[in-house]
Amino acid sequence: MKSAVITFPGINRERDMLMALEATTGVKPISVWHTEASLPNVDLVIVPGGFSYGDYLRCGAIAARSPIMADIKAKAMKGLKVIGVCNGFQIITEAGLLPGVLMRNADLHFVCREVKLKIENNQTFFTNKMTKGQIVSCPVAHGEGNYACDGETLKRLEGEGRVVFRYAEGSNPNGATNDIAGIINERGNVIGMMPHPENMIEPLHGKVDCRPLFESLIAA
Amino acid sequence: MMKHAASEPAITPEIVASHGLKPDEYDRFLKLLGRVPTMTELGICSAMWNEHCSYKSSKKWLKTLPTSGPRVLQGPGENAGVIDIDDGQAIVFKMESHNHPSFIEPYQGSATGVGGILRDVFTMGARPIAALNALRFGEPSHPKTRHLVSGVVAGVGGYGNSFGVPTLGGEVNFHKSYNGNILVNAMAVGLADADKIFLSKAEGVGLPVVYLGAKTGRDGIHGATMASAAFEANAEEKRPTVQVGDPFTEKCLLEACLELMASGAVIAIQDMGAAGLTSSAVEMGAKGNLGIELDLDKVPCRETGMTAYEMMLSESQERMLMVLRPEMEKQAEAIFVKWGLDFAIIGKTTNTLRFIIKYQGEVKADLPIKEMGDNAPEYDRPWIEPKKLPVIDASTIPAPADLKGAILKIIGSPDMCSRRWVWEQYDTLIGSNSAQLPGGDAGVVRIQGQKAIAVSSDVTPRYVYADPFEGGKQAVAESWRNLTCVGAEPIAFTDNLNFGNPERPEIMGQLVFAIKGIGEAARALDFPVVSGNVSLYNETMGTGILPTPTIGGVGLLRDLAKMTTIKFKNEGDVILLVGGHGHHMGQTVYLREIEGREEGAPPAVNLAKERKNGDYVRGLIQASQITAVHDISDGGLLVAIIEMALPTGFGASLNKLDHIQMFAEDQSRYVVTCSPESAAKIIATGNAIQIGLISREAQLSIDSGFSISMAELKDAHEGWFPTYMKG
Numbered sequence: 001m002k003s004a005v006i007t008f009p010g011i012n013r014e015r016d017m018l019m020a021l022e023a024t025t026g027v028k029p030i031s032v033w034h035t036e037a038s039l040p041n042v043d044l045v046i047v048p049g050g051f052s053y054g055d056y057l058r059c060g061a062i063a064a065r066s067p068i069m070a071d072i073k074a075k076a077m078k079g080l081k082v083i084g085v086c087n088g089f090q091i092i093t094e095a096g097l098l099p100g101v102l103m104r105n106a107d108l109h110f111v112c113r114e115v116k117l118k119i120e121n122n123q124t125f126f127t128n129k130m131t132k133g134q135i136v137s138c139p140v141a142h143g144e145g146n147y148a149c150d151g152e153t154l155k156r157l158e159g160e161g162r163v164v165f166r167y168a169e170g171s172n173p174n175g176a177t178n179d180i181a182g183i184i185n186e187r188g189n190v191i192g193m194m195p196h197p198e199n200m201i202e203p204l205h206g207k208v209d210c211r212p213l214f215e216s217l218i219a220a
Numbered sequence: 221m222m223k224h225a226a227s228e229p230a231i232t233p234e235i236v237a238s239h240g241l242k243p244d245e246y247d248r249f250l251k252l253l254g255r256v257p258t259m260t261e262l263g264i265c266s267a268m269w270n271e272h273c274s275y276k277s278s279k280k281w282l283k284t285l286p287t288s289g290p291r292v293l294q295g296p297g298e299n300a301g302v303i304d305i306d307d308g309q310a311i312v313f314k315m316e317s318h319n320h321p322s323f324i325e326p327y328q329g330s331a332t333g334v335g336g337i338l339r340d341v342f343t344m345g346a347r348p349i350a351a352l353n354a355l356r357f358g359e360p361s362h363p364k365t366r367h368l369v370s371g372v373v374a375g376v377g378g379y380g381n382s383f384g385v386p387t388l389g390g391e392v393n394f395h396k397s398y399n400g401n402i403l404v405n406a407m408a409v410g411l412a413d414a415d416k417i418f419l420s421k422a423e424g425v426g427l428p429v430v431y432l433g434a435k436t437g438r439d440g441i442h443g444a445t446m447a448s449a450a451f452e453a454n455a456e457e458k459r460p461t462v463q464v465g466d467p468f469t470e471k472c473l474l475e476a477c478l479e480l481m482a483s484g485a486v487i488a489i490q491d492m493g494a495a496g497l498t499s500s501a502v503e504m505g506a507k508g509n510l511g512i513e514l515d516l517d518k519v520p521c522r523e524t525g526m527t528a529y530e531m532m533l534s535e536s537q538e539r540m541l542m543v544l545r546p547e548m549e550k551q552a553e554a555i556f557v558k559w560g561l562d563f564a565i566i567g568k569t570t571n572t573l574r575f576i577i578k579y580q581g582e583v584k585a586d587l588p589i590k591e592m593g594d595n596a597p598e599y600d601r602p603w604i605e606p607k608k609l610p611v612i613d614a615s616t617i618p619a620p621a622d623l624k625g626a627i628l629k630i631i632g633s634p635d636m637c638s639r640r641w642v643w644e645q646y647d648t649l650i651g652s653n654s655a656q657l658p659g660g661d662a663g664v665v666r667i668q669g670q671k672a673i674a675v676s677s678d679v680t681p682r683y684v685y686a687d688p689f690e691g692g693k694q695a696v697a698e699s700w701r702n703l704t705c706v707g708a709e710p711i712a713f714t715d716n717l718n719f720g721n722p723e724r725p726e727i728m729g730q731l732v733f734a735i736k737g738i739g740e741a742a743r744a745l746d747f748p749v750v751s752g753n754v755s756l757y758n759e760t761m762g763t764g765i766l767p768t769p770t771i772g773g774v775g776l777l778r779d780l781a782k783m784t785t786i787k788f789k790n791e792g793d794v795i796l797l798v799g800g801h802g803h804h805m806g807q808t809v810y811l812r813e814i815e816g817r818e819e820g821a822p823p824a825v826n827l828a829k830e831r832k833n834g835d836y837v838r839g840l841i842q843a844s845q846i847t848a849v850h851d852i853s854d855g856g857l858l859v860a861i862i863e864m865a866l867p868t869g870f871g872a873s874l875n876k877l878d879h880i881q882m883f884a885e886d887q888s889r890y891v892v893t894c895s896p897e898s899a900a901k902i903i904a905t906g907n908a909i910q911i912g913l914i915s916r917e918a919q920l921s922i923d924s925g926f927s928i929s930m931a932e933l934k935d936a937h938e939g940w941f942p943t944y945m946k947g
Contacts, residue, residue: 009560010468012384016652051382054468110377112647141381141647199649204666204780 001218003029003044006072008063011050011087013196020198021046024214034066044081044217045072047088049141049196059102059144060090069095081125081220082190086142089182089192098185098192099157100149106175110143115171117181117195121164124184125220126191129212135168136209138195145194147176147183157183165193228258239266245597252591260528260577260584264592267495267533268502271756274596277722278754281735289748291711293414297507299340299490300410301750302417303712305776310414311673312346315354315407315716315772317755322404325462326371330404331379332440332465335537337408338383339491342474343540345418345481346410349651350665351380352389353406354677354716354770355642358399360634365394366947368402376406377645382467383474386654387646388663391677391770394634397685400760405716405753407772409675411667418481420490420500421507422543422569427487429501429512429567432480432556433473433539435522436497439464440535469538469561476559477540483555485548492539498532500541501567502575506593514567516579528577528584543569603728609686612806612820619879624928626814630883631862632936633813634944636855641941659867660786661705661850664777672783674708674775680854681766683822686807688730692737692769693825697887699773700745701851704834705890707784707841708775710745715752715771720764722756730767731756738769744827745834747773784841786850786863788870791916793847794899795861795872796892796908799833802856802884809855810883823885830888836907837890845898852889858882860891861912862920862933871930874912876923 003021007014014031021029030040039045052063063069069091076082076097084092090102105111117138119130130136149157154177157163165182172179174194182193197210229235236246239262249257249265257265271277287295293310294302300314318333330353338348353376358365380387385408422429440463480486488508490500497519505512516531526534544552544565556563570576575592577585620626630636643658655672656664662676678698684691696713703710715738720727742748758765777783805811806820840846852860858877865872893914894902902908921927 009472010382012382012471013650016650019652050384051468051471054382054466056468109374110381110645110647112381112649113644139649141649143381196649199652204653204655 001025001027001044002042003046004032004039004042005029005046005048006032006034006068008034008052008066010052010054011048013049013086016198017046017048017085020201020214024201024211025218032068034063034068036068038071039068039075044083047084047091049086049088052087052091058094060087060094063091064094073097076190079189083126084192085198086194086196089194090144092190092192097190098183099153100147102144102194103146103148104144105146105173111173112139112141113173114139115173115195116168117165118168120166121161121184124164124188124191126213126216127164128219129216137200137207138197138210139199140173140195142174142194145174145176147180149177154178164191165195231256231262239263240270241266245269248597252588258584260532261587263529263533264498264585264587267498268592269596272494273499275754276597276599277601277756278717278731279598280600281732284735285739286742286748287750289712289746292748292750294417295750296752299343299420301712301714302344303750303774304414305667305673308414309667310412310417311409311774312341312344312412313407313409313714313772313774314340314751315405315714315770316340316753317716317718318404318406319401319718319755319758321462322372323402326368327375327378328462328464330372330375332463332537333404333406334376334379335465335467335470336493337406338385338470339493341408341410342477343418343489343491344412345416346412347478348385348408348410349653350409350663350675351385351387351407352663352675352677352772353387353404354391356393356395356398356403356768358394358402359396360394360944362399366945369945372404373642373645379465379467381647383471384650386648386650386665387643388648388654388665389658389675389677392639392642393681395681395766397766400763401758401765403718403758403765403768405718405770407677407714409774416481418486418489420488420504422488422504422510423508424487424543425510425569425571427569428544428546428565429514429569430542430544431519431539431562431564431566432542433561434466434469434536435520435562436526436531436534436536437522438526438530438534441530441533463535463537465537472559472561473538473540476555476561479555480552483548483551485545485552487543487545489540489542492541494535495533496535496539497541502589502593504541504543505569505575505589509573511570511572511574511589512567513570513576514578516577518564518566520562520564528579532577601722601728602725603732604725606688606726606729606733609806609819609821614803614805614880614884617805617811617815617880620814623926627858627928628932628936630809630813630855630859631933632940634940636809636859637940638938639941640938641945655780655783656706656785661702662708664706664783666780670778670780672777672780674703674706674777676702676773677770678702678773679768679770681768682807682818684734684767684769686820686822688733688767689737690822690824692734693741693827694822694887695769695771696738696741696745696747697825697830698853699771700747701834703773703775704838705784705849705851706777707782707838708777710747710773710775712748712750713771713773715749715769717752717754718758718765718768718770719756720759727764734767734769741825741827745831782841782844784846784849787848788864788868788893788914789847791870791914792896793893793914794896794910795912795914796894796899796902797857797889797911798837798892798908799889801881802886802889803880804884804886805880808883808885823887825887833888833890837892840892840902845902846892846894848893850891852891853885856883856885857891864891865920865930866934866937869918871915871917871919872912873915873921
C-alpha cells in the first residue's frame with residue numbers, strides 16, 4: 001500500500017504522520033509539497049494536522065485552494081482513499097470533499113487532552129480492524145474542532161452510518177454536534193477526523209489504542 | 221568629521237532621558253564620538269547600552285558563574301547554550317523573559333516571548349523539540365490577574381501550538397509582589413548535530429550581510445528600552461512598544477533557515493530580537509571584530525516612509541540577519557522565495573570596526589562597533605548584603621486545629637493546585653516524542669531510540685526573598701533534583717534572573733547574593749550554566765517583585781525504559797522517605813496558607829547532602845529498584861505523597877506523622893515507592909525509612925486515626941483554577 005502525506009506551509013504534524021505510517025505499515029510514505037500539480041501513484045493520501053497558512057481567513061481555506069488539491073479532488077472522485085486529520089479534516093472539508101464545517105471550540109480555548117472515541121462504523125478502510133461500538137482512547141489538539149452541518153446533512157450522516165468516530169463517555173472536547181469526531185463521504189473513500197490517532201500508536205504514547213486503525217489500512 | 225544633515229533634530233536633555241540614557245552615559249557617548257550624535261545614532265546607542273541588551277548591571281556578577289563542563293559545547297555569549305548528548309547530537313537551549321511587554325499586552329507580549337526564544341534556538345541550527353514557560357502573576361484577588369492569566373496562556377499556546385513545538389513543562393505562581401509586574405519566562409530546547417552548530421560572530425571582510433524573514437514595520441520600537449525601565453502609572457501608554465507576532469511566518473522561517481543552513485550558504489547568523497536590526501548587526505560585527513555597513517534602502521518594509529531611526533529600532537518579529545557565502549546567493553534566495561519570505565542583501569562586513577548606516581544618500585550613523593557591543597558600559601553597582609530573616613523554631617508552630625481542612629486548603633490553594641487549566645491549552649504531544657507531559661517532576665522528550673532528554677523550570681521566589689544566597693542555591697538544587705526524579709543525569713541549565721531595580725542597593729544585594737548561591741550550587745552539583753537572560757527593573761511605583769532567578773535545567777536519559785514518574789503504581793508498594801524527616805517551617809506553604817505568615821529563613825540547602833541523596837536515588841532508578849519517585853518541595857512531605865496518589869486510583873496509608881513532619885520543606889529529600897522485597901534491601905542500607913504503604917482504598921490515612929478521601933483531595937486539587945478563571 002503506497003501512501004503520500006501532503007505538506008502545506010504551516011502544517012506541522014506531518015512528521016508525526018510519516019512516523020506512524022512507517023511504523024505501522026512498514027512502508028515509508030512519499031512527502032508531497034502543496035505546489036505539485038499532481039500526485040505520485042499512490043493508494044492513499046493523508047492530509048495531516050497543523051496550522052496551514054496560520055489559519056488565516058478560515059482554517060484550511062487557503063490550503064484547500066493549493067495546486068495539489070485539484071488533483072486530490074479529481075482522484076478522490078475516482079476512488080483514491082483520502083484521510084484528513086485535524087487541519088487536514090478542515091482542509092478537505094473546505095475543498096468540498098466532505099460536508100459541514102469545523103468551527104471554534106465551544107469554550108473558545110485550544111484543547112490538548114485524551115478523549116474517548118466510539119467506533120461507530122467499522123466497515124471503513126481505516127476502521128476495519130475494530131469492532132463496532134468499541135471505545136478507544138485518542139488525543140485531540142485543536143482550537144477549531146467543533147463540527148457542525150445543516151439539519152439535512154446531519155440526518156444523512158447519521159442515517160447512512162457515515163459518522164465514523166464519536167466522542168464517548170462525555171469526553172466531547174469542543175461542542176461538536178452529536179459528538180461527531182470523524183465522518184466519511186458517501187462513496188466511502190474519504191475520511192475526516194479531528195483527533196490525532198498518529199499520537200497514540202506506540203508504548204511511548206502511553207497507550208496503543210489507535211494502532212489498529214493504521215493496521216486497517218493494510219487490510220483494506 | 222561627518223556633517224549632519226539639516227534634517228537632524230537638536231538633541232536635548234529631555235530627548236536623551238526619554239531614550240533611557242543617564243546623563244553620565246550620554247557624556248560617555250559624546251566623548252566616544254567626539255561630536256553630537258544624530259538621532260539614529262542616539263537611538264542605536266540607547267538600545268545597545270540599555271540594561272536588556274548590555275547586561276551592564278549584571279555582567280560583572282554573571283562572570284562568576286561556572287559555565288564549562290565535559291558536555292558543554294557552547295557556553296554563554298551566543299544565541300543559546302549547547303551541550304553534547306552523545307551520538308554526534310547536541311541540545312541547544314535558553315530561557316528568556318518577556319515580562320514588561322506581557323504586562324502591557326498579555327497575548328502578544330507572551331506570544332512574541334515564545335517566538336523570540338524559539339528563534340534563539342533555531343538560529344544556531346537546532347530544530348526546537350520542547351518548550352517550557354514559567355509564569356508569575358499577581359495575587360488572584362487583584363483586578364488585573366484573571367485577564368493577564370487568560371491573555372498570557374492564550375498567547376503562549378497560540379504561538380507555540382501554531383509554530384509546532386510541544387510544551388512540556390513550566391511553572392505558575394501567584395503572589396502580590398507581581399501585581400504590577402508579571403513574569404513570563406519562555407524556554408526553548410532544540411536538537412542539532414553537534415558539528416553543525418551555527419554561531420553569530422561574523423567572519424570574513426567584504427561579505428554580504430543578508431536580511432531574512434518578515435518585513436519591517438513600526439511595531440515594538442523601543443521595546444528593549446521599555447524592558448529596561450520600571451513602570452510608572454502610565455504603563456498602558458506603552459502599548460505601541462509591544463511587538464506583534466506571527467507564528468506561521470516563524471514556522472516558515474524555521475524551515476527556510478534549516479534548509480539554508482543545510483545548503484552551506486551560512487557563515488554566521490543571528491535572530492533579530494530586542495532592538496532588532498541594531499542589536500543583531502552590532503553583535504555579529506563586534507563578536508567577529510569586524511565592522512558592518514548597512515544600506516537601509518534595501519531593507520524590506522511593510523510601512524511606507526519609515527525613517528532610519530525607525531528601521532534600526534523596529535522590533536518586528538520573525539527576522540534574522542546573516543553573513544552569506546557570496547557564491548551561494550542564488551540558491552539561498554530561492555529557499556526564501558519558496559517559503560514566501562524576504563531575502564535581501566542589505567550590507568557588508570568591513571575591517572574598519574565601524575557601524576555605518578546609510579539611507580537615502582546620507583550617512584545616518586557612524587559608530588564604533590565594539591563600544592556599542594561587547595565593550596558597552598559595565599557597572600559595579602553598590603549593593604547591601606541582604607539581612608537574613610530569623611530561623612523559625614518549629615516548636616512554636618501549633619498543630620492545625622482541623623488537619624483535614626488544612627490539607628484541603630493547601631492542596632486547593634492557587635500555588636499548589638492542578639495547573640491542568642493552563643497546560644491543556646498547550647499542544648503537549650506534537651512531534652510524537654513526548655515521553656512525560658506536564659504534571660510530573662520534569663518533561664521528557666525522546667531524541668531517538670531509547671535516548672531522551674528531561675527538562676524542568678524551577679525557582680522558589682519566597683525563599684530567594686528571605687535569603688537570596690540560600691534561595692539561589694535552592695533553585696539550582698531543585699532543578700537538579702527534578703531531572704534526577706525522572707531518571708535523568710542533569711547536564712546543564714539556563715537561567716532567567718528576574719529582579720527589581722538594580723539602582724537600589726538592597727535589590728542589587730539580592731542579585732549579587734542570588735548569583736553567588738546559584739554559582740555555589742552549580743559547582744557543587746557539576747551542573748554548569750550555558751545560557752541565560754537577565755530582566756531587571758521589574759518594579760512598579762517603587763514596589764519590586766520577589767527576586768525570581770528561574771532555572772531551566774536539561775538532563776540526559778540514556779534508557780527510556782528506566783524513566784520514572786510520580787504516579788503510584790502498585791497496591792502494597794512500600795512508601796519510603798530518602799533524606800530523613802523535616803523540621804524547617806520558615807517560608808513554608810503551610811505557614812503562609814494556614815498561619816497567614818510569610819516569615820522566617822528559608823530551608824537551607826546542604827549541597828553535599830543534595831548530591832549524595834540525588835546520586836543515590838538516580839542509582840536506584842538505574843537499577844530498576846523503584847516504582848515511583850517524587851522530590852519534596854513546596855508543601856512538604858504530605859503534599860508530595862498526595863501528588864503521587866492523585867493521578868491514580870490508589871490511596872496511601874501512612875505511619876504516624878506530626879504536623880511538622882507533614883509540612884516542613886527541608887531540602888534534598890525524596891519520596892520513593894518500591895516492592896516490599898526491594899524496600900527491605902534499601903532500608904537495610906540506612907539510606908531511607910519506611911513511612912507507609914500504597915493502598916487499594918482511595919483514602920489517605922495517617923496512623924489509622926486520620927483519613928481523608930482521595931476524591932475530596934482531587935476535587936480541591938482540580939477545582940481551584942477552572943473555578944477562578946470562570947470568574
